[in-house]
Amino acid sequence: MARTSVKREGGREEAPDTITLVNDRLSATLRREGDTYLLSSLCAGGEYELLSAPSPLLFCDDGKEQRSVPLPRVAVAQEDAAGVRLHFPGGEGPLRFEVSLTLATGRPFLDLACTFQSERDWEGVVTLSCLPHKGFLPAAYPWIAGEVVTDRGFAHANAMGVPLLMGDPRRADDHVLALGFPLSECYRDLFFHYDPETRRVSAGCGEGRSRPGFVRPAGEAAADERRGWRRLLGRAEPPEAAAPPEGSRLSIPYRAGRTYRLPVQIWAVVGRYRNLAGEWMKATGFTFDYPTIRPPEEALAMTLEFLERGAPFIAGKGYPIRARRYERAPGSGDGGALHLYGNMALACALYRCWVRFRQDWMRERALAITDFVIGAQRRDGHIPELWDPRSDDFGTLGEGFHYDGAGFCTDALVRLYLERREAERVDDVRLRRAAGDALGLYLRVRKSRMDYERRRGKRRHDEEMSFPYSGADRTEAANVNILIVLERFRQLTEDRRYEIVREDAEKWLLHHVYHQMSWRDGDPLRRGLEVRSLVRAIEYCVMRYQATQGKRYQEMAEMLAPALFFALVPKDLEWCAGRTRGLLLANGEWRGLAAPLSDCVAPITALQRLGKLANDRFYAQLGDYLARVAPAAQCDERGVPGYGGWLPAVNAPDAHPFPLNGHACDGEVCVTSIVPAILEALLYVTR
Numbered sequence: 001m002a003r004t005s006v007k008r009e010g011g012r013e014e015a016p017d018t019i020t021l022v023n024d025r026l027s028a029t030l031r032r033e034g035d036t037y038l039l040s041s042l043c044a045g046g047e048y049e050l051l052s053a054p055s056p057l058l059f060c061d062d063g064k065e066q067r068s069v070p071l072p073r074v075a076v077a078q079e080d081a082a083g084v085r086l087h088f089p090g091g092e093g094p095l096r097f098e099v100s101l102t103l104a105t106g107r108p109f110l111d112l113a114c115t116f117q118s119e120r121d122w123e124g125v126v127t128l129s130c131l132p133h134k135g136f137l138p139a140a141y142p143w144i145a146g147e148v149v150t151d152r153g154f155a156h157a158n159a160m161g162v163p164l165l166m167g168d169p170r171r172a173d174d175h176v177l178a179l180g181f182p183l184s185e186c187y188r189d190l191f192f193h194y195d196p197e198t199r200r201v202s203a204g205c206g207e208g209r210s211r212p213g214f215v216r217p218a219g220e221a222a223a224d225e226r227r228g229w230r231r232l233l234g235r236a237e238p239p240e241a242a243a244p245p246e247g248s249r250l251s252i253p254y255r256a257g258r259t260y261r262l263p264v265q266i267w268a269v270v271g272r273y274r275n276l277a278g279e280w281m282k283a284t285g286f287t288f289d290y291p292t293i294r295p296p297e298e299a300l301a302m303t304l305e306f307l308e309r310g311a312p313f314i315a316g317k318g319y320p321i322r323a324r325r326y327e328r329a330p331g332s333g334d335g336g337a338l339h340l341y342g343n344m345a346l347a348c349a350l351y352r353c354w355v356r357f358r359q360d361w362m363r364e365r366a367l368a369i370t371d372f373v374i375g376a377q378r379r380d381g382h383i384p385e386l387w388d389p390r391s392d393d394f395g396t397l398g399e400g401f402h403y404d405g406a407g408f409c410t411d412a413l414v415r416l417y418l419e420r421r422e423a424e425r426v427d428d429v430r431l432r433r434a435a436g437d438a439l440g441l442y443l444r445v446r447k448s449r450m451d452y453e454r455r456r457g458k459r460r461h462d463e464e465m466s467f468p469y470s471g472a473d474r475t476e477a478a479n480v481n482i483l484i485v486l487e488r489f490r491q492l493t494e495d496r497r498y499e500i501v502r503e504d505a506e507k508w509l510l511h512h513v514y515h516q517m518s519w520r521d522g523d524p525l526r527r528g529l530e531v532r533s534l535v536r537a538i539e540y541c542v543m544r545y546q547a548t549q550g551k552r553y554q555e556m557a558e559m560l561a562p563a564l565f566f567a568l569v570p571k572d573l574e575w576c577a578g579r580t581r582g583l584l585l586a587n588g589e590w591r592g593l594a595a596p597l598s599d600c601v602a603p604i605t606a607l608q609r610l611g612k613l614a615n616d617r618f619y620a621q622l623g624d625y626l627a628r629v630a631p632a633a634q635c636d637e638r639g640v641p642g643y644g645g646w647l648p649a650v651n652a653p654d655a656h657p658f659p660l661n662g663h664a665c666d667g668e669v670c671v672t673s674i675v676p677a678i679l680e681a682l683l684y685v686t687r
Contacts, residue, residue, distance in 0.1 A: 004105045006076060006084045014073045021084055021101075025108040026268040030057070030101075035070045037088070039130070042177070044108070044268040050177040053131045057088075058099065058114060059202075062124030069097055069126075081105060094119040107283055110266040111182075117259045125252050127193065127204035128264050132177050176276050178267035179203045189260070191252075205262040206252025293631040300682040302634060303675065304353060306644030308361055311671050314389060318343035318369040323645055323669040337395075338387045340376060341409040342672035343369045348416040349679035355423045356683070370416060373409070374434045381441035383409050383434075407481030408673070410438045414488045432492075439489060442482055443501060479505070480536040487543055534560050538606040542613060557610050561619055601630050601674075604681040627685045630678070635669060645669030646678055 010017030029041035056068030078085035083104035322336035347369035354362035384394035417431035541557035611620030
């Protein structure tokens with residue numbers, strides 16, 4: 001392993017003009033300007049420059065003046081085989097800073113640790129900021145629960161999973177610039193900020209939440225110009241930096257006498273986000289913490305017992321959405337509407353269970369659900385989404401409830417057809433015809449949309465490749481599901497028409513959807529839907545690779561999979577930092593709006609297959625981790641209603657087994673797309 005070195009040039013011994021830190025992973029250059037130091041260069045692999053302009057190591061802004069923090073002296077506190085550490089002693093005054101900068105051998109990041117204390121209360125911000133290369137697009141990664149990098153650009157670290165704010169390497173030759181916090185830190189007062197005007201990404205600390213900068217009321221006289229950072233830091237010269245655009249300034253309260261700590265990691269990684277995920281695990285000491293809840297075999301047996309005896313089943317129809325409520329959950333009552341799409345997926349999963357366990361009730365209920373779904377299909381091929389047993393009417397769940405679209409049901413029909421043909425040597429023409437009629441409807445609607453756009457004078461349109469959907473965002477999992485159906489039909493029928501449409505729709509997916517699924521764009525209310533899209537996209541890529549051996553599909557799947565690693569860890573790491581070197585998803589929050597548990601369990605099979613495909617243990621370990629912690633949401637109190645069923649979500653660290661967010665299904669043992677995903681995953685890991 002190459003040794004880490006430090007080189008000082010020019011100036012005085014305690015204040016050189018330039019300082020260069022180099023190891024085998026990156027090189028960084030600090031340049032002295034006035035009485036402080038700027039991070040003037042950061043090269044990934046020692047070659048590729050990630051910064052477009054020098055930036056102060058620390059920056060202060062109290063809403064009146066903006067100043068870099070004075071760092072008049074520097075000393076080499078450590079230089080050995082482990083790495084190099086620079087120490088910047090703070091000066092005297094009302095605001096005192098102590099700063100250290102470390103580059104460890106073999107690590108692709110700079111570790112900056114800053115502590116500061118003020119003699120008086122004030123409001124402002126203390127940050128480390130970087131101006132990425134022009135090819136980078138700042139993106140919040142991973143999920144931000146309730147906070148979005150928008151025009152205001154603020155993301156509180158306590159609301160994030162693994163807190164990283166980074167540049168997008170799509171146009172930067174596969175190099176990643178990232179800011180992050182160490183795993184062992186308390187994230188309560190740490191935050192990230194992105195300024196859309198200047199493209200700066202920043203990390204800072206302070207109490208409470210961000211709020212817009214102070215706006216002087218009309219007619220009020222300006223404050224004394226000597227107030228602010230000049231007075232606090234003892235500076236006499238006028239401010240040099242221009243005021244930031246209104247709305248991008250942060251205002252954080254700082255308390256007198258309290259010591260604040262800002263630990264920031266500045267990453268420079270050669271590769272893609274997959275590489276960053278692995279590097280983050282190594283650098284932070286992350287390990288998968290496998291809890292002892294129950295083995296997958298026992299969880300599978302409990303689930304099947306619940307479906308046979310505990311869950312309400314309408315004879316000849318299927319399972320209602322609402323199963324019996326868990327004893328400790330609020331509310332009461334069984335029943336509710338019957339979700340045809342989720343029941344069709346459940347029928348396919350039950351049939352696969354029958355193939356393994358040969359229990360008659362599994363096959364009987366699977367075929368009963370299938371008969372009901374096929375009987376409900378209309379002449380034009382449309383399959384209703386919902387059936388109300390009280391009124392005997394069909395309908396939809398509506399926007400905001402189900403996001404898989406009609407392709408979710410059609411895919412289940414095709415898979416059940418293939419399963420029956422292999423297990424019983426039965427060519428069930430009804431299944432094939434029903435799926436074909438539904439797919440034909442989707443293609444006709446798509447063509448009519450395209451014709452309509454052309455009649456309006458548009459040759460192309462962002463939505464012309466979208467398919468019919470039911471309560472689903474067109475740019476989400478609904479389109480990916482139908483891509484999967486098209487691929488299955490192409491393999492089943494070898495019909496060139498399906499291949500042409502699939503190729504055309506895949507181009508639309510790659511241009512308009514793929515980046516949104518992986519880089520977290522869009523409406524904040526829809527950010528919770530993206531795990532499902534990621535999972536289905538990974539499944540599609542794996543399916544295409546197995547069929548064509550196309551290397552680009554493997555690369556796409558490997559680009560999407562790390563998002564699951566960061567998305568499926570708990571948002572609040574403070575409580576677990578002192579308890580475990582890893583993260584326990586069972587004590588974290590299962591995310592999502594409609595079916596969060598299925599979002600977290602469905603990736604298991606996709607990740608396991610991708611691990612075998614790419615010969616990479618990272619994906620297999622993540623899939624195994626999810627399978628081990630999933631039973632945290634399973635009702636395990638024998639004798640109580642809902643035993644063996646699955647709750648839609650669990651919250652922690654308050655140990656509530658159901659989400660207290662006011663939704664109508666809180667605390668219910670759900671039977672929609674959750675249980676099919678559970679069964680498919682458990683069948684895969686126990687085979």
